[in-house]
Amino acid sequence: MVTCPECENSVVPAGTPVIGEIVECGECASELEILTLDPIRAALAPEIEEDWGE
């Protein structure tokens, strides 16, 4: 479980968390990136850049 840095909601990643994983806060819909696993910490994910895509 990680704490959303935007609204302090508790966010539970699905399955086993992975470093770099993007999870969405169910409260404020912010995208969070998991930075560390032990202890588990997350920060706001980077903003979309111009050349991002599929």
Added chain:
Amino acid sequence: MSRAEPFVVLASRVRASEKRILEVLSRRGIAHRHIDSRAWWHPLGDRGAHPIVLNREIGLARATYAAEALEAAGAIVVNSARATALCGDKWRTSAALVAAGLPTPRTAIGLTPEAALTALESIGYPAVVKPLQGSWGRLVSALPDRQTAETVLEYVAALPSPQARIVYLQEWIAKPGRDIRVIVVGGEALAATYRRSEHWRTNVARGAVSELCPMTPDIAKLAVMAAQAVEAEIAGVDLIEDGTGELLVLEVNHGVEFSGLQQALGDALSVADRIVDHLVEKSRSCCE
């Protein structure tokens, strides 16, 4: 990277699709490593390891340079640097599709906004202007008439990047409120979804709804040929139907997201498993 870790997943952003692939590699006991491309660097001339690299980097510039550097070092990169460069640029994709003789909307490139305005007289109105790079329908604009085109192209002319002022134009296709996304892996069309929307941009990122589309021989054949045209081993091929029902290839995505498709598929087929199958087969064939 070493032989002990024959598979590398390169990604700065672990979305649901990347996580599924990593989970499949772990579940099947396949030695692998996830490398965050934001921390990756490579000394030119180093040819010490030859892993199979699944390039899932979301940024086109990083994905392209990483693929080129890794291939120069002897790694096998999926998708290849060439496929990434072709898919990552709409003009290069269109040129490859036309060269392969595949049906695609009439397309033109204007090297300046002024030239694009002239090109539009040939393409006709309505038309569509798209940025050369990018996904999810971002900055794709409808040009219903010359007046709108003049306004949009005036904004394009003011963009700071020289590449952004190269104008990619396509004829408007009156599609039936949906397009078709086909996942192709290793020359096989695995599954397809309709993406339906009230909006003319039928991107899921713009609110389109995904539902399974029956895989017909025509859809499968065209999607596989489109992936081959841009040399993509793993691809998300976007097809549209014109007013007569004929299928046209719109674009091919080299870093296809498939979590929505997987949800629609349920347990019928695991896209991540099929991607890993392809990597394993690739590893076998290149090491024999």
